[in-house]
Amino acid sequence: xxxxxxxxxxxxxxxxxxxxxxxxxxxxxxxxxxxxxxxxxxxxxxxxxxxxxxxxxxxxxxxxxxxxxxxxxxxxxx
Numbered sequence: 001x002x003x004x005x006x007x008x009x010x011x012x013x014x015x016x017x018x019x020x021x022x023x024x025x026x027x028x029x030x031x032x033x034x035x036x037x038x039x040x041x042x043x044x045x046x047x048x049x050x051x052x053x054x055x056x057x058x059x060x061x062x063x064x065x066x067x068x069x070x071x072x073x074x075x076x077x078x
Contacts, residue, residue: 001042003075005035006068009047012036013065016054 011021012032022032040047047061057065 001039002035003072005039006071008032008035009039010065010068010072012048012055013057013061016056018055019053 008021008025008027011025012018015021015024018032018036019029022029025032027035036047043060043064045060046058047064048055049058
């Protein structure tokens with residue numbers, strides 16, 4: 001699990017948009033989609049419900065969001 005993918009996940013969760021997160025992070029939208037696909041594969045569950053151009057967290061995504069925030073804070077402090 002890469003910190004970059006976790007950071008991307010948190011941006012998408014905050015902005016409710018893959019394309020907005022991609023712009024903010026300076027990635028292509030396809031790179032962001034690939035990062036989330038990899039994360040979902042590693043976790044074995046979808047993290048987002050995709051509704052048109054917006055997204056919302058699944059129950060698993062909500063649970064992972066708390067963990068992801070803690071993980072990034074811990075990594076930044078190390």
